[in-house]
Amino acid sequence: MGRAFVYVILGGGVAAGYAALEFTRRGISHGELCIISEEPVPPYERPALSKGFLLPEAPSRLPSFHTCVGANEERLTPKWYKEHGIELVLGTRVKSVDVRRKTILTGSGETITYKILVIATGARALKLEEFGVKGSDSENVCYLRNLADANRLVNLVQSCPGGNAVVIGGGYIGMECAASLVINRVNVTMVFPEEHCMARLFTPKIASYYEEFYKSKGVNFVKGTILSSFDIDPNGKVTAVNLRDGSRLPADMVVVGIGIRPNTSLFEGQLTLEKGGIKVNGKMQSSNSSVYAVGDVAAFPVKLFGDSRRLEHVDSARKTARHAVAAIMEPSKAVEFDYLPFFYSRVFTLSWQFYGDNIGDVVHFGDFSGGTFGAYWVSNGHLVGSFLEGGTKEEYEAIAKATRLKPAIEDVAELERQGLVFALTASQKPPPSPPGEVAGSSIVVERPIYAFHATAGVLLAASIAAFAYWYGRKRRRW
Numbered sequence: 508m509g510r511a512f513v514y515v516i517l518g519g520g521v522a523a524g525y526a527a528l529e530f531t532r533r534g535i536s537h538g539e540l541c542i543i544s545e546e547p548v549p550p551y552e553r554p555a556l557s558k559g560f561l562l563p564e565a566p567s568r569l570p571s572f573h574t575c576v577g578a579n580e581e582r583l584t585p586k587w588y589k590e591h592g593i594e595l596v597l598g599t600r601v602k603s604v605d606v607r608r609k610t611i612l613t614g615s616g617e618t619i620t621y622k623i624l625v626i627a628t629g630a631r632a633l634k635l636e637e638f639g640v641k642g643s644d645s646e647n648v649c650y651l652r653n654l655a656d657a658n659r660l661v662n663l664v665q666s667c668p669g670g671n672a673v674v675i676g677g678g679y680i681g682m683e684c685a686a687s688l689v690i691n692r693v694n695v696t697m698v699f700p701e702e703h704c705m706a707r708l709f710t711p712k713i714a715s716y717y718e719e720f721y722k723s724k725g726v727n728f729v730k731g732t733i734l735s736s737f738d739i740d741p742n743g744k745v746t747a748v749n750l751r752d753g754s755r756l757p758a759d760m761v762v763v764g765i766g767i768r769p770n771t772s773l774f775e776g777q778l779t780l781e782k783g784g785i786k787v788n789g790k791m792q793s794s795n796s797s798v799y800a801v802g803d804v805a806a807f808p809v810k811l812f813g814d815s816r817r818l819e820h821v822d823s824a825r826k827t828a829r830h831a832v833a834a835i836m837e838p839s840k841a842v843e844f845d846y847l848p849f850f851y852s853r854v855f856t857l858s859w860q861f862y863g864d865n866i867g868d869v870v871h872f873g874d875f876s877g878g879t880f881g882a883y884w885v886s887n888g889h890l891v892g893s894f895l896e897g898g899t900k901e902e903y904e905a906i907a908k909a910t911r912l913k914p915a916i917e918d919v920a921e922l923e924r925q926g927l928v929f930a931l932t933a934s935q936k937p938p939p940s941p942p943g944e945v946a947g948s949s950i951v952v953e954r955p956i957y958a959f960h961a962t963a964g965v966l967l968a969a970s971i972a973a974f975a976y977w978y979g980r981k982r983r984r985w
Contacts, residue, residue: 509618512541512594514835515611517601518627518770519544521553521821522802522828524574524583526625527593529832537592541619543611546653547598549585552577554821556657557680558853561664561687569654578825604773606795623835626785626793626800627828628770630819632656635675635734635763642737645745648761651680660684663760664691670759671696673748675734677704679852680764682717686854688762689724696727696756698734698748708850708861710869710882713894720857729754737761767819769804782806784817789843791831799835801827810845811911812864812891822849847911860903863892863910870919872926881906883922883929889913893930902927908934 514530516523523542527550530540542550552572559567570584581587588595600614604624611619632650635643642648647667649660670693674685677699685695697704703714718728729750738747738755748756769784779786779794784806791799791807802824806817826846834841851860867886873879879902884892890913893906909930916922922929 509620510541510594511620513539513622514541514625515619515621515623516540516542516625516627517604517611517773518629518802518804519546519548519550519597520627520629520802520824521550521574521577522627522629522824523625524550524828525578525580525825526627526801526828526832527588527591528575528580528583529829530836531591531593533832533836535836538594539592541594541596541621542588543596543599543601543613543619545598545600546655548654549583549588549595549597550574551654552821553653556654557651557683557687560657561661561684561691563691566661575825577821601773604777606774606777606798609797622797624798625828625831625835626774626798626804627802627824628773628804629824630767630769630803632763633766633768635765638733638765640734640736642739642745643763645737645739645743645761647744647759648737648763650763651684652767660762664688664693667759668692670694671757672760672762673698673756673758674762674764675699675748676764676766677701677706677730678764678766679705681762682721683852683854684762684764685721685726686724689721689726693760694725696729697721698729698732698750698756700731700733702730704728708865708894710871712871712875713882713896716875716880716896717857720855724855729756767803769817771804774798780806781815782817786815790834790838790841791827791844792834799831801831807844807846809848810843811847811913816848818848820850822851847907849907857896858898859894859896860898860906861892861894862907863890865892865894867891868919870923872923879927881927883916885916885919885922888915888917890916890933895927898927902931905930905934912936 516526552574555567555572573582573584576582601611602614603612609621632652647663650656651660672688672693672695674681674695674697677697681697682704685697688695703711704718705714732750732752734748735751736749737745740746745758745761748758771780771785784804785793785800787793787800787805787807789808791801793800803819805827806815809816830844847862849862865884867884870883873881879897881895883890893910895906912933914933
């Protein structure tokens with residue numbers, strides 16, 4: 508026996524929830540949509556697992572963080588799916604998918620057919636065994652990718668108050684888990700091979716600020732080396748972490764965050780793969796016209812930079828899901844996805860946002876002693892990336908707008924001098940009109956006829972923005 512649906516979403520992560528909401532908004536009928544997920548609960552906001560879920564007081568628990576509350580949208584509880592006629596096939600492993608025949612075979616032997624498939628399988632956490640280290644099955648070693656992982660981590664934290672935790676990895680998961688463990692009064696040591704934390708994004712100067720802040724909270728850093736083995740007692744519990752540099756760290760618990768790998772195995776040999784994920788076009792459509800891919804598993808074209816990217820962040824998951832459903836439901840109105848890469852994190856009292864690309868020359872600005880600071884990335888004479896810590900909503904919006912505009916940068920020293928004021932000023936300028944399109948950008952730059960008028964206009968705009976910025980900051984201090 509089997510079931511048939513018009514639309515099937517395969518995967519139950521963030522992207523699945525946002526796709527479901529978009530389907531309902533675009534008028535699907537009851538019984539047309541099915542979500543298949545290995546997890547036993549409907550889609551939820553995964554970032555909560557490394558933040559609110561781990562808090563010692565008033566922790567976040569379902570149903571409070573079901574999608575789509577992360578974007579201030581409806582909360583999609585099990586009741587919501589039932590009311591909208593969406594079939595949830597939860598706790599179900601998929602054995603195989605045949606995209607030519609449009610069939611899905613579950614682990615229980617059921618066949619589910621579809622007309623349109625949305626792949627939202629996300630990614631899995633890389634295991635230590637993939638790097639030649641045994642011990643993942645130890646009772647006090649954990650990863651953080653799903654709700655079961657988070658529950659296990661909470662239980663470990665509660666079982667060793669004041670104990671020692673070793674966090675393997677200096678990326679997103681490592682940094683956010685370390686912060687949460689410290690809040691739980693666990694002693695934390697972070698271990699990673701890079702020269703500084705968040706090495707894929709942070710510059711050494713930016714990383715230094717966050718590392719010093721973490722140190723002030725009691726976090727220790729061991730950099731430039733990797734885990735080589737565990738000391739494990741007769742009960743199967745890790746008691747120490749041995750590093751390649753010869754050092755040994757006592758451990759009551761170990762948290763591993765060493766990266767993820769997209770879940771593409773069901774589609775290898777059937778769909779075109781790229782950058783470790785499923786290659787899609789600007790409508791999130793794969794090499795099979797009936798199959799779309801969204802979220803961490805999708806490698807999609809980024810128009811702003813003229814290449815394809817596979818982005819591992821919740822914002823991309825939300826927006827690719829919405830865009831794919833829009834293209835599915837109204838193909839005649841479908842436009843190419845025009846996404847500005849966006850990453851953010853909030854830990855302790857800190858909050859940063861990054862937009863664009865971190866290539867080219869770096870220009871730092873602001874107060875690195877504890878105030879608002881940031882950086883710009885300049886490549887081929889244009890602004891391509893922006894980072895800001897401690898900004899206001901308006902300031903974050905300004906660096907996003909400025910980055911999307913990709914303005915020409917002729918004087919890097921002046922950019923450094925202006926700092927955040929540059930973004931505030933650039934974001935207020937309307938898109939220029941022809942002639943003279945800038946390569947690699949959709950904006951058009953028209954040279955002014957009178958140099959004096961142009962200079963005066965820029966100085967006036969910068970002065971107004973600087974005064975508004977100073978006045979706004981002063982008001983916030985009041």
